[in-house]
Amino acid sequence: KQLHQLKKVRKELTRFMLSYKFGLDEINTKLNILQEEFEHIHDYNPIEHLKSRIKSPESILRKCQRKNVSITEASIKHAIKDIAGIRIVCSFITDIYKISEIIQGQQDIKVMEMKDYIKNPKSNGYKSLHLILAIPVFLSDRQEEVYIEIQIRTVAMDFWASLEHKIYYKYDGEVPAHLVEELTNSANIANQLDEKMEFLHTEVNGEKTDKQSDSDLDFLP
Ligand code: 0O2
Numbered sequence: 001k002q003l004h005q006l007k008k009v010r011k012e013l014t015r016f017m018l019s020y021k022f023g024l025d026e027i028n029t030k031l032n033i034l035q036e037e038f039e040h041i042h043d044y045n046p047i048e049h050l051k052s053r054i055k056s057p058e059s060i061l062r063k064c065q066r067k068n069v070s071i072t073e074a075s076i077k078h079a080i081k082d083i084a085g086i087r088i089v090c091s092f093i094t095d096i097y098k099i100s101e102i103i104q105g106q107q108d109i110k111v112m113e114m115k116d117y118i119k120n121p122k123s124n125g126y127k128s129l130h131l132i133l134a135i136p137v138f139l140s141d142r143q144e145e146v147y148i149e150i151q152i153r154t155v156a157m158d159f160w161a162s163l164e165h166k167i168y169y170k171y172d173g174e175v176p177a178h179l180v181e182e183l184t185n186s187a188n189i190a191n192q193l194d195e196k197m198e199f200l201h202t203e204v205n206g207e208k209t210d211k212q213s214d215s216d217l218d219f220l221p
Helices: 002-040 057-066 073-079 093-104 155-170 177-218
Strands: 047-054 084-090 110-116 129-138 143-154
Touching: 002 047, 002 084, 002 093, 002 129, 002 143, 057 073, 084 093, 084 155, 093 110, 093 129, 093 143, 093 177, 143 155, 155 177
Parallel strands: 084 143
Antiparallel strands: 047 084, 110 129, 129 143
16 A cells, blocks of 8 residues: 555656656747757857756755745645746846847746846845746646746856855855855956946947948948
């Protein structure tokens, strides 16, 4: 009887996790299409790279404990909206908003939540644009809606967040004050770099457009 129960739980868990994998596959396909379109049709691709991941069942349970969520399928689904996540890394801040608008414009995607930690950074300096999307997944016998968290950030924001994440876990959340201060300072430096790069990009892009329009004119009779 116990074995039967165990098999049932395992099957339910597999079914639960699979629907997130399928949702992630759908969004990844959409993003790959965008990337290819940008590469071939436009001469500039705003997506530097992307990475997707599914939270492990252990990590989902830890987050449930941390947030006091009861362990039922419905409450986990409702409370933990980053079981499936995609991180999109862009070169420039303006690209972040460009990508976000394109995603939000797709008809089968519902935007449930948007957290703009770029306009309103966290006190430690964390910056990123978070979108919680709901996407339909079509299965053999039913249709399900799953949540996907998208984090969109620049290379500099990503560099900062990766190190901060490592330090946070190393100290189990109790990061010494001097490191917190150093991290906040580095977040400011990363932000300055983003602003400088954006400035250069706009300068160069403006020049390029001018040159292009000049050469376009050469083809006119
Ligand atoms: P992991 O290990 O990266 O998956 P909420 O549901 O709004 O109450 P939640 O889910 O924490 O709270 O939402 P939020 O603030 O949007 O954060 C979600 C994810 O963003 C985190 O997932 C991190 O990946 C990232 N994040 C948020 N704040 C920080 C930060 O200060 N530093 C870094 N490095 N990353 C951050 P997890 O599950 O916390 O962690």
